[in-house]
Amino acid sequence: MPQPSKDLDPTRSPQDWFGAHLRHWRMVRRKTQRELAFEVHVSASTIAKIEKAERPCDLPLARSLDNALDTGGILAWLCLRTGADADKASGDVDNPAVAPVLPGLPGFPGAMLPGTESTTDDGSHVDRRTFLGATGAAALLAGTPLSHLIKPAEPSRLPSVVRPEDIEQVEAAATVLAGWDHHYGGGGIVRTAAEAQLRWASALLELPCPDPLRAGLFAAAARLGMVVGAADFDAHAHQDARRVFAFAAACAEEAGQWHLRAKVYSYRARQAVWLGDCDSGLTYAELGLAHESRLTPTERAMLHTAKARALAKAGELQAALRAVGQADEAFAQARPGEDPPWMAYYDAAQHAGDTGHALYDLIAVGHRPDTAADRLRTAVEGHTEAYVRSRTFSRSKLASLTMATGDPHEAATIGNQALDEVVKLQSRRATDDMRHLARLAAVHRTTPEAAMLRDRIKETIKT
Structure with missing residues (x-):
């Protein structure tokens, strides 16, 4: 019983x-x-x-x-x-x-x-x-x-020899992580996940690989390295970004992939300019343009824009304007169907935003602010939800431009919209833009909207 x-x-x-x-x-x-x-x-x-x-x-x-x-x-x-x-x-x-x-x-x-x-x-x-x-x-x-x-988790085992599916997985990881980076920013879980994927991909490079797969393997590693370096750059892990970009460039050259090489050098130029090293930024942009006849018009526009940003940051007014003109001329010939998949982000909104950033830096040496404002506004209106970070960069730059040269009331409205997006991102670059806007808003302390924006930025962005 x-x-x-x-x-x-x-x-x-x-x-x-x-x-x-x-x-x-x-x-x-x-x-x-x-x-x-x-x-x-x-x-x-x-x-x-x-x-x-x-x-x-x-x-x-x-x-x-x-x-x-x-x-x-x-x-x-x-x-x-x-x-x-x-x-x-x-x-x-x-x-x-x-x-x-x-x-x-x-x-x-x-x-x-x-x-x-x-x-x-x-x-x-x-x-x-x-x-x-x-x-x-x-x-x-x-x-x-x-x-x-x-902690007891056992790491995944590498294959004994590189297979086509291993390369496909690296390429898929790069695509997914690039999307996360554009939407969420490069910090936090995005950077952590990207670094883990890159360790796996770099380990594949040490394995026996059939000759027909070798170029594809190095190209996939280059593309993933490009994404990881971009995440490091966005998180202000600059030494890591330099190292990973160098890895990606070496892999791209090993693969004979001029399109990937161009994109990596564009990133290297942008990072150098961000850090104030305009000479290196200009050098990287020129390296990317080597044999530019092999590149698509979109890629040439991207690199001429990087060149313009380096020249503008250095205060070279006429040279920077010529570079913007070259970028516009190249982009006018763009045929998106010919571009590699990782160039899909460089659409009309991205081009307007990047050239608008270059023109913004020329205001300090006497260039009219309205041309920069028009391009930044076009970028803000054109960016989709897939590219929140790029939209935020252009919106915060437009707010700073308006705060410095236009109506502080309008600037405060734009700045609050930008801050609403910044708080959702894991991007040190975006928070730096907000701090710059706060310093400009401090000049208008007698304007209530500007003062409130400054206080909100200080309260929201603690570090």
């Missing part, structure tokens, strides 16, 4: 809390008590007693259970916090100086159990809603080191 079922109430004691979790994970993995016991070299009655809180679980067994149930280390973590092995907690390298935690106190439950009752193979059941009520998520997540749960 079967024994009456025993309710599992995780609120009764730390051991009940642990037992409820063990049962949950066992049921998730669809194992009987006997099957689990066999895997961890104990008796089925031992598993049953731990689940029903009739005996404690020690740390070595908890770790064996984690391995058998593939929990990521949750049960060992719980074991230390339920008091079963509390005396060992201070000496555990993954859990330094941890005090036992009772249900309802801060700690991490490891799993959110379903909000229903579930009967187990031994006839007992646990009230899931009671469990959740006793271990509210807000309390359970407070002050908890979650990162240890992924």
